[in-house]
Amino acid sequence: MLVLRSFWRHKELTAMLLVALVFFGLFRYGPMYGLIIAFKNFNISDGILGSPWAGLEHFRRLIADPNFYRIFRNTLIINLYYVLLVFPAPIVLAVMLNEVRHRWFQRLVQTTTYLPHFISWVIISGLFIYFLSPSAGVVNYIIQWFGGDPIFFMGEAGYFRPVLVVSMLLKETGWNSIIFFAALSAIDPQLYEAATVDGAKRWQRILHITLPSLLPTITIMFILNLGGFMSMNFEQVYNFLNPLNFETGDVFDTYVYRVGLEQFQYSYTAAIGMFRSVIGLALVLLANYAARRLSGGEQGLW
Amino acid sequence: MITKSRGEKFFDVLLYVVLACSVVMIFYPFLHVLSISFSDRGEALRAGFHFYPRSVSLEAYAQILDATSLWRAYGNTLFRMVLGTAAALTVTILAAYPLSKSYFPLKRMFLLLILFTMLFEGGIIPTYLLLKELDILNTRGVYIVLHMANAFHVLVMITFFRSIPRELEEAARIDGASELKTLYRVILPLTIPVVATIGLWNLVAHLNMFMDNLLYVTDRSKFVLQQILQEILIEDRQDSFADIALSEEPPTPESLKMASIIVSITPMLLLYPFMLRYFEKGVMVGSVKG
Structure with a gap:
């Protein structure tokens, strides 16, 4: 009752919040409620509530489905590539930028490398496909110039993940370096001066001053990255995907889209989506717990 | 030297x-x-x-x-950029302002409720069925409503509201201004930088978004720019x-x-x-x- 009276006293604020909560309820919690069709045999005419229950049937089917293992494996492997190859790149870029003494050159590199972040995956992928084309692509032109044979990058499953990694590197390295670069500008310049006076070489200063100062930021970003291990950028993967590289490139969302929306297997693909979301939630919670433990309760997502 | x-x-x-x-x-x-x-x-x-x-x-x-279909798609993209950004900013401010007040009842619970949407989602199929039940599948409204509730933006906004000195708001309240008027007249002008930042996040997302069109809109006249570009660039079709x-x-x-x-x-x-x-x-x- 006390709470109700408190709401009434702040009725204007309450009204504001309620309006906003309607949208969170409808478009964020609404789909969560719709997940119950993963436990039903959904058909359009009966709707979400009216469709008959199916228990765990769809989850049993999922465990026996080789396609499920394929998308699960691809998601994990691509994410592993990202952690190993894409994650360190912005750190290296930030450290390099920090060593640049000409302000205009620093700005030039930053302005250019941030730009691809703002361009859509449709265009980035379209350009990659164009530049990698075996007939007219510049990349194959260079390969041939060195005497090699042209490679059909988008037609061979083995090239899918490397293309994904390189495109992600080009699009996001600059942008992701901002947070590390900002951490670097907080370092006391006296540390560098003192080290120089003591005769420290450039690489020694990087090794003993720059990198240790970055370590807290790197740790937190790394752990938070692990929390996203089950997710994949749909727009990136979808635009590079074709039947020739399903084997190495098909992931959760692209599979759910193809089988669920195009072949109308709503309940089954809802079960697949739910599996992904639940594991993803567990990973984020775990990552946040780890981040808190490591930073002594200082940092974490919340 | x-x-x-x-x-x-x-x-x-x-x-x-x-x-x-x-x-x-x-x-x-x-x-x-x-x-x-x-x-x-x-x-x-x-x-x-x-x-x-x-x-x-x-x-x-x-x-x-x-190429009329390209320009129509351009129009649809501009439409969602303007309306989508305005709608998302409104919801963000309406959610963040009350929750930035230390005296607002149960604010921690509401905040958790909003933050949870960052961690867990229903996914593609349930969203599709929701839009179907609401009877807005295959309309331009899809582009707007799906992006109005953004927990991360609310979080950033709350952080900013909290940094505004309380005295400013109290002065306005003593002068008899209502909460809404205080927000509108006193607080919002101070938050222009953060509103611009979140607004630009929204604009860019709406300009580049392609997934919601692919999944939930099949009527060609309602396609957005990225969908038409996808046809041209990736599917190599020149029907436009x-x-x-x-x-x-x-x-x-x-x-x-x-x-x-x-x-x-x-x-x-x-x-x-x-x-x-x-x-x-x-x-x-x-x-x-x-």
């Missing part, structure tokens, strides 16, 4: 060369795209590097001017260019593709200087714990 050793000089050269290479790697494709879009048939089909068109043709742009057959010197598909890219990234390039200013700040705001 400390003289640099040979090793240090080598390090410097390496540093500048590597960074210059990364600039070229990003800059060259733009040059290539621009050059091909202005090239005539023979030049566009020539393999190798393209720094400038050796023989110019404006035919690709002439075709684009006549109806007049090719009528042209005396039809441009190559490559010129058409590259000209479409140029036409569609122009608004972003115009916004880019503003974005740089606000986005860099925004990344830092976002890293502040809520």
Whole structure:
């Protein structure tokens, strides 16, 4: 009752919040409620509530489905590539930028490398496909110039993940370096001066001053990255995907889209989506717990 | 003056060369795209590097001017950029303002309720069925409503509201202004930088978003720019260019593709200087714990 009276006293604020909560309820919690069709045999005419229950049937089917293992494996492997190859790149870029003494050159590199972040995956992928084309692509032109044979990058499953990694590197390295670069500008310049006076070489200063100062930021970003291990950028993967590289490139969302929306297997693909979301939630919670433990309760997502 | 050793000089050269290479790697494709879009048939089909068109043709742009489905898609994208951003900002402010007040009842519970949507989602199929039940599947409204509730934006907004001195608000309240009026007259003018930042996040997301169109809208007249670009660039279809057959010197598909890219990234390039200013700040705001 006390709470109700408190709401009434702040009725204007309450009204504001309620309006906003309607949208969170409808478009964020609404789909969560719709997940119950993963436990039903959904058909359009009966709707979400009216469709008959199916228990765990769809989850049993999922465990026996080789396609499920394929998308699960691809998601994990691509994410592993990202952690190993894409994650360190912005750190290296930030450290390099920090060593640049000409302000205009620093700005030039930053302005250019941030730009691809703002361009859509449709265009980035379209350009990659164009530049990698075996007939007219510049990349194959260079390969041939060195005497090699042209490679059909988008037609061979083995090239899918490397293309994904390189495109992600080009699009996001600059942008992701901002947070590390900002951490670097907080370092006391006296540390560098003192080290120089003591005769420290450039690489020694990087090794003993720059990198240790970055370590807290790197740790937190790394752990938070692990929390996203089950997710994949749909727009990136979808635009590079074709039947020739399903084997190495098909992931959760692209599979759910193809089988669920195009072949109308709503309940089954809802079960697949739910599996992904639940594991993803567990990973984020775990990552946040780890981040808190490591930073002594200082940092974490919340 | 400390003289640099040979090793240090080598390090410097390496540093500048590597960074210059990364600039070229990003800059060259733009040059290539621009050059091909202005090239005539023979030049566009020539393999190798393209720094400038050796023989110019404006035919690709002439075709684009006549490509009605591309311009309609452009219109739909502008529509969602403007309305989608306005709607999302409104919801963000309405959610964040009450929750930034220390005295608001149960604010921690409400905040958790909002934050949970960052961690868990219903996914593609349930969202599809929800839009179907609401009977808004296949409408332009899909583009707007799906992006109105954004927990991360609310979090950033709350952080900002909290940094405003309480005295300002109290003064307005003593003068008899209502909560809404205080927000509108006193608080919002102070939050212009953060509103601009979140607004630009929304604008860019709406400009580049393609997934919601692919999944939930099948009516061609409601397609957004990225969906049409996907047809042209990735599926290699030229149905958007109806007049090719009528042209005396039809441009190559490559010129058409590259000209479409140029036409569609122009608004972003115009916004880019503003974005740089606000986005860099925004990344830092976002890293502040809520």
